[in-house]
Amino acid sequence: MSALLDAKGISYRGGGRLLVDAVDLSIAGGSFTIVIGPNGAGKSTLLRLLSGELTPAAGEVRLHGELLRSIPPWRLAHSRAVMPQASDLSFPFTVFEVASLGAEGIGRGLSRSDRQRIALDALALADVAHLARRNYQTLSGGERQRVHFARVLAQLQAGRTVETRQVLFLDEPIASLDLKHQLALLETAKSLARDGLAVVAVLHDLQLAAGMADDLVLMQGGLVVARGRPEAVLTPALLAGVFGVDLIPPALPPSPWMLAPDRSRAAGAG
Incomplete structure (x- = not known):
């Protein structure tokens, strides 16, 4: 599919540090893309750059092939919606x-x-x-x-x-929800993607991300370190390197996440 939203080499500085570093990312219509990563990885900043809330210090974002910064606000309001944290x-x-x-x-x-x-x-x-x-x-x-x-x-x-041809941005949309409504909101987002919408969400829950995403974007230190199908991104090596903890990835369809046995025993020993 051709990209509905296309970011090339976008970077952003804040608080004296690089929050997003030379990120390339293309989002197609009909896809549910979920951005994951530890706190401070640059997930929310990336979402704000892609939605037009922030202007990149370097690089460019295009929506429908047009530079995002050149699209008038009234047109942008018809093309994308944003649900912040x-x-x-x-x-x-x-x-x-x-x-x-x-x-x-x-x-x-x-x-x-x-x-x-x-x-x-x-x-x-x-x-x-x-x-x-x-x-x-x-x-x-x-x-x-x-x-x-x-x-x-x-x-x-x-x-x-x-x-x-629209894009929906969701930044931690399930943080305050009970389990029933977490699943309901994500299922609704998934349904919208199946109907042709491009959905880009930031989530912390890796199990839900694994079960819902068509495409996962794993970030660390402002960089995209991996992107692809959940089974390709949620590998033990990548998770250990990015999150600093040994996790057993879920089988697909997802099974519950848990600490690897050696870490689990250590946690319970105290």
Whole structure:
């Protein structure tokens, strides 16, 4: 498949150090790409560069073959949606109003009732339709996360009336969720990828990454050290080198992760 999103040699500095170092990455439509790696590897910074939130100090990012930095914000809003790690709202919006923000000002030929339907459909898909009238500020962290997932789903749906080749960026989208909703959110993302969307997510859970990703990107120290199918990336040697711990990779389909026997016994000895 041809690349929908293409990064060439992108680098970024912050806090006096190189956070992303000369990364090349192409993302095709219809793919679910998951970025993994230890804390400080540059995962979230890479996502922000790919989405256009940050401008690379070197290299370039292209979306639909166009330089990302040259695409007007209104067009970019139709082509990609971003769910960050945390989103704070200081106003007493209802859950429905927060989801509706995703569809406001997005799309072509949509009536007010169309936008309301899009928001309600997104809330249902994120399993928060029953909270539609609740004050967002009264929700738990996991409920708020699902509301923001509904917001980006609404943005994509409204944006599809202008641009059908879209990218969804998810930065640690399951961090606050219980297991049921972790799986549900990732299954929804996987389904969107099967329908042609390009989905790029940052995850810490290696087992879920192994089971969900079409393509894994393993980062360390701002570099992409491996990329490919989960079985090619999640090898004992790579995991030991990057995470500094011996892990037994899961069989595919995934089996539970566990410490290698020698480390497991050592951990239990104390």
